[in-house]
Amino acid sequence: MVGIVIVSHSAKIAEGIKELALQMAPEHKGIVCAGGMEDGSIGTDAVQVAKAIQQANDGDGVVILADLGSGIMSAETAMELLEGEEIRAVLADAPLVEGCMAAVVKSAYGAKMDEVLESTERTREVTKTNRGKA
Amino acid sequence: MVGIVIVSHSAKIAEGIKELALQMAPEHKGIVCAGGMEDGSIGTDAVQVAKAIQQANDGDGVVILADLGSGIMSAETAMELLEGEEIRAVLADAPLVEGCMAAVVKSAYGAKMDEVLESTERTREVTKTNRGKA
DSSP, X not given: OOEEEEEESOHHHHHHHHHHHHHHOTTOOOEEEEESOTTSOSOOOHHHHHHHHHHXXXXXXXXXXXXXXXXXXXXXXHHHHTTTXXXXXXXXXXXXXXXXXXXXHHHHTTOOHHHHHHHHHHGGGOOSXXXXXX | OOEEEEEESOHHHHHHHHHHHHHHOTTOOOEEEEESOTTSOSOOOHHHHHHHHHHHOSSSOEEEEEOSXXXXXXXXXXXXXXXXXXXXXXXXXXXXHHXXXXXXXXXXXXXXXXXXXXXXXXXXXXXXXXXXXX
């Protein structure tokens, strides 16, 4: 099953997203949080993200969702740290919460990496209001 | 100052977002969470959202960020519940975490409702990867 890594500056955000995702796909074993710093403060840590990717990977690859700014940079650094290893890890170009829900549901159904990534990134196009519509 | 309401199925997600937002704008007094159900379980509650909007409003209006699905519906219902009141509350068409950070920073600088909403919704266009770029 494709693994999912949730990178956020806040441990609470990452844990909350995992909690919500597990409501949608209770049997998913590959959702791993990388939220906040080791001491619980706000921030992101590339080494923690790299460990989360290793943990989430069962051989089918890992989709990474990151919040913003240095969260994205930590995800990129983590992928570089793992370059020697046989893990296909890709940072999704998608909103953190919305993208993660799509990633988890799609991967829980057994979809392959590219399909999971496509569903995840399609959440960019979802609108939340009907302003501007006829 | 424009108020911000964070609607999520998960109390942890909403609280984490507020925590992160307060790092960016520690002086912001108008960030209010409406996450999870009253008993702490996963879900959203339109009455709780309506109360959060009232609490966030100091007369300059309120931008609402919601996660997905029934979170969006609860936000819409909350706005209907408040229809008789003199509160301008608008649901942003923006990703929850990313949009909220923009909303909080912009409102903390004293921007008016329309500017806050525009900055918030512009986060839809932010990309997180450089795939596909030259």
